[in-house]
Amino acid sequence: MISLTSPVKTRAHDWPAGAKLAALCVVTVVLFRVQDIWVHLAVLAGIGGIYALPGRVFLLTGLRRLRMLWPFLALIVVWHGLTGTPVQGAVIALRLVSAVAFANLVTMTTRLDDMIAVVRWLASPLRRFGVKTQALELAIALVIRFTPVLIDKGTTLTQAWRARSGRTPGWRIILPFTILAMDDADHVADALRARGGLQNVMES
């Protein structure tokens, strides 16, 4: 499965993931506290600069990931245009773009295994209370494996439906799809148990 990490290698790829996530928390909290438009303009310009540093491909990918924000930005422009509070609207819009862009920056410069290592570290205190954190790691791996399999199954099922009916399957396909998927999950559970259960699978 493709993760959203940028293939364009940057220096930030080598920074510790935990530190990047901590920085993200701080930046986001600060962004939501600050009300000064000049600060927000400066922050956004700074983030734009960081996006531009690794080159065109990185910048364009980053911009594409922000596209989902435009309906909200349009809404804010209209709203604050009508109520006559353009400065306040600009602050909200700038903050929104900065917060999302900065968070995306962390996602784009951190590899999936580095992220999972942070999750493992965060979950480690739970082990002291007897929580089996191996189950969490196994579950992450299972979802990553299940998702493409399920998508394949769904596609096959839809094709089978189309071959027999002129109408589109719509939500009716979800029942056979769920049953197929749950049958599979049972087989996976049996296979895990046959290999000595959760504990053994994770240790080997």
Add this chain to the structure above:
Amino acid sequence: MEKNVAHIALYAALIAALGLIPKITLAFGVPITAQSLGVMLCGTVLGARRGALAVLLFLLLVALGLPLLAGGRGGLGLFASPTAGFLIGFPVAAFVTGLITEKWRGAPLALAAGIASVIGGIIVMYAFGIVGMSVTLDKSLSEAAMLVTAFIPGDVLKAAIAGMLTAALAKARPAYVLSRA
């Protein structure tokens, strides 16, 4: 234990797969996708605890940077966007939906699961979503509520589908409906 982990992981993947069903985007960009149907099904089929865990697992993978949300979206940016409240509400919605399905055994399963989906998947989910919008867009709660009312009809439809699917699943494979096991 193995079965629990497999079921939870499967439903997390199922939410992702349901995100691929083409979406209809209504006003304001909150897309109507089958993904929230997945959240309802987690509750009605897996029950409160497992359902909430499945949704949490799904969100964790989204946060880690996998493009599992409808439209191939993912990553940490979503948790700072105006729809973040809905994401945070996902596991709570699944939990409440599951809890009602588990406890309300007097009614036929389709009805109980359907109403559970309305309460968990719509009322609880929107409560979180509205707070999220109000914070990120700096609007009052009632203004934010106004922005999302357009999506309620689509979600009522999804709750009805969740109810019917759960009842049909109970007929086909009774052992799989863990909320009533």
